[in-house]
Amino acid sequence: MNQAKNYTLSEIEATTLEMVIDGESVPAASGETFTRSSPAHDIEVSTLPRGDREDVDRAVTSARRALEAGWRTVSGAQRSALLQRVSELIVRDLEKLALAETLESGKPITQSRNEVRSTAELWAYSASLARHNYGDAHNGLGAETFALVVHEPIGVIGMITPWNFPLLIVSQKLPFALAAGNTAVIKPSESTSSTTVMLAELVREAGFPPGVVNVVTGNRRVGQAIVDHPGIDMLSFTGSTAVGRSLAASAGQSLKKVELELGGKNxxxxxxxxxxxxxxxxxxxxxxxxxxxxxxxxxxxxxxxxxxxxxxxxxxxxxxxxxxxxxxxxxxxxxxxxxxxxxxxxxxxxxxxxxxxxxxxxxxxxxxxxxxxxxxxxxxxxxxxxxxxxxxxxxxxxxxxxxxxxxxxxxxxxxxxxxxxxxxxxxxxxxxxxxxxxxxxxxxxxxNRWMDGYPEIPFGGYGESGIGRELGRQALAEFSELKTIQLQVGPRDTRWVSAPDAERKGAR
The missing domain is CATH 3.40.309.10 (Aldehyde Dehydrogenase; Chain A, domain 2)
Structure with missing residues (x-):
């Protein structure tokens, strides 16, 4: 399709989309929906399900099942191939995604097209990282000790994304989390939900197992349900500092890991x-x-x-x-x-x-x-x-x-x-x-430049601009847990030779 195409309102048709849970397009459990009007034209452009806690629970259950069924142990090469396929599908659907983004956000169509291109690059870069998720070996700990430090997936990641760059920002999180072996439950902004749902549909088309990526649309009740859910292991949020502060306080009650990309006065x-x-x-x-x-x-x-x-x-x-x-x-x-x-x-x-x-x-x-x-x-x-x-x-x-x-x-x-x-x-x-x-x-x-960004370069802020970093190799670490494995080499030097057997078993 001609990338310089201009659209007229007579060509615009409102779309109806469903949430993506466990690899299926589904309505909200309540059957409720909401609509979005174009901020530039005052016409209705999309209808989506209004999810709630029951839908979040279904999504988290699905994500946990996919994680434990084997996604966490899928090889880097397999993950890489799937991520690269999503990148290719994004390029294929560039015009469809860009138009949806412009209609819901009000941003110029040329900027939306560039955003989609940048999104495809993020998925392609994440595909390369999936094959290079390695840790460290330590052999300088003495003749009898060998240690490994490995990166493991955190688990189910809850992602809450804003309205200004919905497709790009979710893609600064999701492919990196997937490359590290996590699964995800995503809540996009109620104002600009369509491209995130479309992305989840492309993830399904690319061949990802059901439940690896789930999208629940709706208002703040959905976001709070994700924050509160005991099955969510980490929260990744982009939005205002005020909301980020509140989210971090809620997450602190269950000691969930948080990654926050917040406001700026640059x-x-x-x-x-x-x-x-x-x-x-x-x-x-x-x-x-x-x-x-x-x-x-x-x-x-x-x-x-x-x-x-x-x-x-x-x-x-x-x-x-x-x-x-x-x-x-x-x-x-x-x-x-x-x-x-x-x-x-x-x-x-x-x-x-x-x-x-x-x-x-x-x-x-x-x-x-x-x-x-x-x-x-x-x-x-x-x-x-x-x-x-x-x-x-x-x-x-x-x-x-x-x-x-x-x-x-x-x-x-x-x-x-x-x-x-x-x-x-x-x-x-x-x-x-x-x-x-x-x-x-x-x-x-x-x-001597401004606002250039690259998938290879980490992004995040100091102070009230956030916690953690997205993009770059550091993003894999952000969505990973470190595990230390210590191995005994040769016979172990017994330190408690005079202690009874039962006491030795209880020693740490």
Missing amino acids: PQIISADCDWPAAVDAAVFGGYFNVGQCCNSGSRLIVHRSIADEFAAAVAERAAHVPLGDPLDSATQIGAIVSEEQFGVIQRYVSEGVAAGARLVTGGAPARSDAGRFYQPTVFADVTPDMSIAREEIFGPVLSVLPFDELSDAIRIANSTSFGLSAGIWSNDINEALIAARDLRAGTVWV
Whole structure:
């Protein structure tokens, strides 16, 4: 199919999907459903089951059965072949997946297509890792002792994923967990469930055993049921810091392992000697990609005072020319806001910025449209670090320009929030760039680039941006338990020669 295809509303048909449990497409036990309307067009685009605790219990039982029936001991080569097949099926269904993502999320179709391509790469990379999941051998423990350290699957992984990149984010978790030998029960966001269900259907088509991957759709009751379920061995969550904190507290009651990828208030330090066109472009891309609804949004522009006003004006001018509108049009680069609730959050923060004394350079209001929810790309100047627009995650198309005088000031401002997901610096001074990369408290630091990602590179944050890492070789460790096996070599030196037999048996 032509990847530059534009769609019209007359071509759009609402889809009806079911949950995937134990390798079968099934309705909710209650028979209830919910619908999703396009945030860009105000038309119904999907209907899915509204699951509940009974459905989660069925899914966990299925996942546990698949794990114990042999999935945990399937060879790396077999897992690799299955994961690679899913990657191929994702590429085959690229247009179908991209369209579903755009209709439910409101993001431009070109961005959805790129997301699907990146998703296929994640599954292909995980396929390579499945064949290299090895531990260590220790032979330096003395003549009589030999030890092995092996990686074992944790068990049944509960995954709760957000609405902004539903297909990509579940694929930053699921294939890595499968490569390590785990099974999964997934709860996608109620706003954007379709592509996760479609992915589970591709997993089934690829030949994975029934029950290895299960998807239960529904509202927060499903998520809480996964958190509370005694059959879930680990929780992997991507979403807001507030929800992540609550989830971790609940998981702590049963000491479940948790992996959390949470919010960010990500700074880009712009030095006076920066590559101006590249820095302006990155500021616009980092602030308005997916309408700013991105945990990696580069929403804080910490700019050298000598160029701060000029830079803010340049970003505003560039933003005014980024195509905003119907996400079904391949020319569109800024689409719709996902929900009325999120639309209200953006408006509240803009009002707070104005009230606090920040200077509105451009935007600051809804964009005119016949349907849907759109917001103008917004730039604030003269922002101070104490303002809410400089400290709190907005998740919308709002950039704040904060001036600095010395690099130490820029780093202090950058590190002044509770988040630490990502950060960047734009400078032609390599010494300055390396100092910033060392001192910025963030899981990822970009130098003269922004928001590039690769399956091979681990991703995660400091502080309130999360716990643990996704992607890279480290992801296998994240979804694994370490087991130490000690072996006796030759006759054992008896240490309790005078103790009775019964006492020796009780000794540790």
